[in-house]
Amino acid sequence: MSKEQPAWEKAREEFVTQWGSLGTQWGINRTMAQIHALLMTAPEPMCTDDVMEKLQISRGNAHTNLKDLVGWNLVRIITRKGDRKEYFEAEKDVWKIFVTISKERKRREIEPAIRLLRDCAAQTKGETSGPGREFNQQMKDLDEFLSFGMKVADTVITMKHASALQWAMRLLG
Amino acid sequence: MSKEQPAWEKAREEFVTQWGSLGTQWGINRTMAQIHALLMTAPEPMCTDDVMEKLQISRGNAHTNLKDLVGWNLVRIITRKGDRKEYFEAEKDVWKIFVTISKERKRREIEPAIRLLRDCAAQTKGETSGPGREFNQQMKDLDEFLSFGMKVADTVITMKHASALQWAMRLLG
DNA sequence: CATTTTTTCCTGAAAATACAGAACAAACAA
């Protein structure tokens, strides 16, 4: 492939490919995870062609996943004066990455679950005994737990990194 | 299909199918999520044939996913005297479910990521300036964040539910 | 306007995953 690579690029390539594999294990598409890893470790914003070349993927694939990452707020678009291309830059601050991912997962994964639980609880509000009552209680328990957890999460992710750190230290100490 | 259904079974069926769909969104196989939902709302432990019939799935599929759930420690096997069948019962306590899932995800998803980050950091330990240095720092930042987060998580998941609740209330209040 | 560059969408192929159904194995009964 490419000759004359700086030493750190070797490690970077391992990071990118391996992060991609890990991604698939947590339900994220491999290419998206790889692009994210690539951008997180990019000294400069990269354009679509850069990404295509580095990962050896098609334009369509690169484009879709870049835009998906933008949709996740993990990547932003940079435009340069006198250059019509779009460049992409990933958030590198770990705390901000954490907050962004938490918010998105809450919105996409937890809130629909809570809606379902509430719906099922409402449908069985009348049950006063037996299995129906237990079902209703189980729905309410799950709802309460998730809702409370979300409140806690909201509190944490609206904190500044330093405050969160301080708070966590107190828990550990 | 089945005639004469208790009212709550209607809600239960919605819960099971919808929980299955949600499952696929967070990277869990639909059948596994459905079986989990079914068992979480089962008044009695169920055997493989019960699950097959309720979900209209094959024996192989039911069996594999039941055993996977057992592997996740979310479901346990019950045997009854004078009955060779295995029955399956899901943990219903939300706090215990949370603790179990957290432990497994930590082991399967976070720890491999930390190993990768440390490896990549070690490979670039020598970099003292420029992009190499930044890459090394990024790996260390991510490692530090995840490792610290895991410590916090460990502390929380080894707490009793009541203690965790009290602690969370203090954060919110 | 036409031309070029860049972005977006679409189609079909390939790969990965999930699944049914059957084959197989083990445990027990008669």
Place this chain on the structure above:
DNA sequence: TTGTTTGTTCTGTATTTTCAGGAAAAAATG
């Protein structure tokens, strides 16, 4: 032993997801 019940694994098929490559659209330039 043989048959029966339950549990496990395997094989092929169907579904879903991912992706390349090209067409189409949009935007910028002259």
